[in-house]
């Protein structure tokens with residue numbers, strides 16, 4: 001007993017000493033310690049992801065495996081690669097940093113960019129928007145006197161993402177099961193806590209002319225949220241686009257995101273895109289993956305995204321006015337000829353639904369029960385009792401045979417807790433059919449992540465049953 005007490009006292013004493021050390025040392029020292037810790041956390045995260053079978057071959061795993069290194073993408077402009085790129089735009093009188101990547105990668109990104117500072121300090125950190133893969137390193141880079149430039153909506157976006165972090169983390173982790181169990185909450189690594197010192201409003205660019213470099217920071221909302229900023233170099237005609245175009249250029253925009261975020265405004269996005277087209281960039285530098293330097297590819301890509309998004313938006317509006325249902329429109333609306341785009345990230349039918357709900361919100365003006373808090377599956381057990389689980393399962397099989405897996409899935413959903421072994425086998429078959437279809441058509445990564453999650457769940461139930469039998 002006394003021995004245990006001694007241990008506890010010894011531990012308390014050590015903790016006190018550590019506390020005093022951390023408290024006495026300069027903020028710089030504390031930051032350096034935290035950054036070293038961050039670097040280690042990042043290494044562990046990469047190893048964990050790389051070795052997890054669920055992560056193999058996914059876009060997320062591709063991203064986390066991107067090596068962190070600095071490269072000069074234009075004279076005096078350096079990109080630190082990573083999940084989210086960080087950019088150092090050098091001038092002879094204070095450098096500008098555009099985007100700061102993930103908090104778990106910032107230590108390494110700082111290390112590779114430091115040799116290019118050339119004795120000058122960073123004067124401004126510009127964050128393209130409030131997402132963790134773009135603003136995550138801001139607190140690590142920030143020192144007294146450095147301005148933090150963000151969209152005037154940044155703080156509000158950061159607020160809701162922070163307040164709903166636990167719920168969003170659960171959704172993210174369902175789709176990306178290799179993620180850590182809970183969001184990081186400590187110091188430099190935690191999400192949020194960024195206070196912009198300069199804000200940029202829609203329609204009023206911030207002009208930064210310093211050290212022989214002309215820069216314009218424009219608010220272009222509607223892409224990855226209401227708080228998008230881009231940085232434009234008018235002389236070089238280089239556009240730092242942040243996440244305006246998403247991870248692939250060109251792609252159909254991610255107006256809806258399965259991770260769960262506020263719906264993005266489609267017309268605002270189209271207008272922002274028109275602003276970019278009027279700039280006529282020679283080079284686009286997204287904060288994910290590589291810069292695009294082929295002018296013909298840039299013009300073609302911008303034209304396609306614009307035409308495709310406008311077409312989908314206008315077709316939804318027209319369809320709504322002519323009395324069509326959202327499901328009609330989801331199955332009818334396709335990208336027009338000449339405006340084909342990959343839907344690997346943003347899927348057209350989901351954008352259709354999002355545009356519909358953006359304008360009319362969740363009440364589809366259809367069923368009375370939509371207005372009340374009693375779910376339809378509250379009477380599923382009655383249906384099973386009346387029809388019998390066997391009959392429902394047989395009919396589901398018939399739908400699968402007839403090439404209508406979604407109708408089969410509706411019937412299987414009715415079974416709820418009454419899932420028999422046969423029903424689970426059918427469910428697995430339906431999910432596999434949907435997955436094959438998704439792979440062969442849009443190859444939308446989120447659709448595949450979701451189907452994989454549901455497949456894992458179904459197979460776990462099958463295993464459970466096998467153990468019981």
Ligand SMILES: [Zn+2]
Nearest residue numbers: 131133134243
């Ligand atoms: Zn991003």
